[in-house]
Amino acid sequence: MPTLRELQRNVAHSLIAGDDAAAAMDVVADGLVPVARLAVYRNTVIASLTTALRLSYPTVHRLVGAAFFESAAQLFLAAQPPHGACLDDYDLAFAGFLADFAPAAAIPYLAGVARLDWAANRALHAPDTEGLDPARLAAVAAADEPHLRFVPHPSVELVRADHPVDAIWRAVLAQDDAAMAAIELDEGPVFLLVRRTTDGPMIARLAPAAWRFTASLCAGRTLEDAIATAGQVDTATLLAGHLIDGVFTDFAVDEGGGRQPREDLS
Amino acid sequence: MSFSTTAAPACGPIPARAGIGLRFPHHRAVAETRPAIAWLEVHTENYLGGGATPAWLDTIRRDYPISCHGVGLSLGTAEGLDRDHLARIGRAVERFAPALVSEHLSWSIAGGRYLADLLPLPMTEEALAVVCRNVNETQEFLRRRILVENPSSYLRYRHSTIPEWEFLAAVAARTGCGVLCDVNNIYVSAQNHGWDASAYLAALPSAAIGEIHLAGHAVRRLDNGAVLRIDDHGSRVAPTVWTLYAEALDRFGLVPTLIEWDTDIPPLATLLDEAHTAQALLDRCGRKAGHADAA
Numbered sequence: 001m002p003t004l005r006e007l008q009r010n011v012a013h014s015l016i017a018g019d020d021a022a023a024a025m026d027v028v029a030d031g032l033v034p035v036a037r038l039a040v041y042r043n044t045v046i047a048s049l050t051t052a053l054r055l056s057y058p059t060v061h062r063l064v065g066a067a068f069f070e071s072a073a074q075l076f077l078a079a080q081p082p083h084g085a086c087l088d089d090y091d092l093a094f095a096g097f098l099a100d101f102a103p104a105a106a107i108p109y110l111a112g113v114a115r116l117d118w119a120a121n122r123a124l125h126a127p128d129t130e131g132l133d134p135a136r137l138a139a140v141a142a143a144d145e146p147h148l149r150f151v152p153h154p155s156v157e158l159v160r161a162d163h164p165v166d167a168i169w170r171a172v173l174a175q176d177d178a179a180m181a182a183i184e185l186d187e188g189p190v191f192l193l194v195r196r197t198t199d200g201p202m203i204a205r206l207a208p209a210a211w212r213f214t215a216s217l218c219a220g221r222t223l224e225d226a227i228a229t230a231g232q233v234d235t236a237t238l239l240a241g242h243l244i245d246g247v248f249t250d251f252a253v254d255e256g257g258g259r260q261p262r263e264d265l266s
Numbered sequence: 267m268s269f270s271t272t273a274a275p276a277c278g279p280i281p282a283r284a285g286i287g288l289r290f291p292h293h294r295a296v297a298e299t300r301p302a303i304a305w306l307e308v309h310t311e312n313y314l315g316g317g318a319t320p321a322w323l324d325t326i327r328r329d330y331p332i333s334c335h336g337v338g339l340s341l342g343t344a345e346g347l348d349r350d351h352l353a354r355i356g357r358a359v360e361r362f363a364p365a366l367v368s369e370h371l372s373w374s375i376a377g378g379r380y381l382a383d384l385l386p387l388p389m390t391e392e393a394l395a396v397v398c399r400n401v402n403e404t405q406e407f408l409r410r411r412i413l414v415e416n417p418s419s420y421l422r423y424r425h426s427t428i429p430e431w432e433f434l435a436a437v438a439a440r441t442g443c444g445v446l447c448d449v450n451n452i453y454v455s456a457q458n459h460g461w462d463a464s465a466y467l468a469a470l471p472s473a474a475i476g477e478i479h480l481a482g483h484a485v486r487r488l489d490n491g492a493v494l495r496i497d498d499h500g501s502r503v504a505p506t507v508w509t510l511y512a513e514a515l516d517r518f519g520l521v522p523t524l525i526e527w528d529t530d531i532p533p534l535a536t537l538l539d540e541a542h543t544a545q546a547l548l549d550r551c552g553r554k555a556g557h558a559d560a561a
Contacts, residue, residue: 008345012381026423027422044383045382084348085340126315126317154316
């Protein structure tokens with residue numbers, strides 16, 4: 001007689017890896033073979049998780065079609081089953097899986113679209129946090145300003161892609177074939193800022209320097225560092241715009257005053 | 267965690283009347299048209315994040331008593347509860363101050379892998395101890411009583427020794443939790459395993475019944491000719507389940523009753539119509555009780 005822990009691991013192995021040998025031994029047949037009974041559960045597990053992925057990746061789903069999406073999702077689920085009932089981090093792993101998925105290589109922009117789908121979905125469901133009140137920054141001494149570090153809103157994500165995935169994303173979701181046909185796939189990389197607004201996820205295209213500046217700040221680097229990373233760009237105006245848009249929720253003055261993130265100083 | 271700041275339930279306890287499961291497609295219609303329905307239940311896991319989805323519930327809970335029904339806690343997991351997930355449930359309970367909190371007599375996590383389904387437990391003393399430990403931990407963390415729902419199932423294990431109804435009654439007795447009696451699940455499991463549904467109802471502790479669930483199920487004919495009933499929540503409540511529900515009311519008295527529908531979700535009006543049928547049976551039960559009192 002298996003312990004509960006053994007039985008649950010055997011059933012999990014059956015449902016995820018399709019190997020019923022151990023689990024079937026513990027199941028009563030009673031008019032229907034154990035593998036058929038386990039298959040009922042396997043179908044539900046795969047359908048539930050595939051539906052969760054489809055809701056997180058609506059653009060990918062439309063681009064590749066239901067059959068391709070379902071087979072990719074099943075391979076992904078078998079290779080990397082989720083760890084808990086909260087699927088947010090799990091969803092990100094699917095974008096990584098698609099990037100290395102050989103059958104998807106015919107669509108070179110698919111991985112970028114997947115990344116954007118994930119970022120938009122994350123923006124939709126990220127925790128609620130108040131934006132940073134710009135008045136608080138007014139109290140910071142001028143000498144401390146270079147040493148400011150900002151905390152990004154949980155909905156904020158910086159995405160860089162080799163193709164115009166923002167235009168593809170919009171055209172596909174709007175089912176706008178004319179817009180899709182007008183997209184120049186080789187126009188070069190795009191630099192995107194994704195965040196939640198009251199109207200839902202918003203995707204903004206930034207200039208490369210502005211994106212580097214924003215990405216540096218969101219990664220927790222000091223303002224001084226971020227300015228140095230950005231190069232020729234009006235960082236003061238950019239920062240003011242981000243503050244108005246609620247891109248940041250908090251800040252701290254880096255008392256070490258160093259150029260490295262604080263954890264690197266210890 | 268302190269619960270002193272918990273928002274007060276806006277609309278009091280769940281009444282012993284018919285309610286419906288609130289799903290995404292009906293957020294706007296419910297918030298804007300405020301249909302005549304006594305209460306609403308949500309799947310807790312759908313409201314753990316931020317943004318527009320939980321904001322709908324913030325609005326709707328001002329007008330309706332709310333029940334939070336969990337599907338991801340895995341009360342039957344041998345390796346113990348996912349404390350991060352329990353903490354997320356705790357924050358949702360704090361935010362929405364539901365009148366009822368419930369989960370399932372099932373498991374979905376093993377070896378650090380989450381299987382997105384409500385899987386059946388072996389009915390053993392070991393599993394009973396595991397479930398009681400996890401229910402106790404949940405109730406202590408949330409600082410409130412929860413209801414635990416009987417599952418629908420498509421398999422049984424060879425080494426089970428306790429009938430499911432006795433197992434559920436023992437969980438309630440040992441932990442003080444209530445029972446969420448899913449009448450459709452009893453019917454589905456009884457049909458699939460050759461149990462006596464009426465005897466199942468009769469074995470449940472009447473005083474612990476805090477809620478009843480009703481839903482539609484599918485009848486699937488398998489390749490070998492065997493018939494399996496599948497609890498897919500994708501249709502109206504079956505006539506045989508309505509009959510069993512009337513029997514449950516006769517036994518348990520007036521209990522808050524929920525219409526669930528999760529697959530091919532119909533217009534709100536269809537759900538309200540199903541709730542109307544449940545309410546008619548509740549009303550009939552109330553009249554019968556009244557006559558009995560008068561006699």
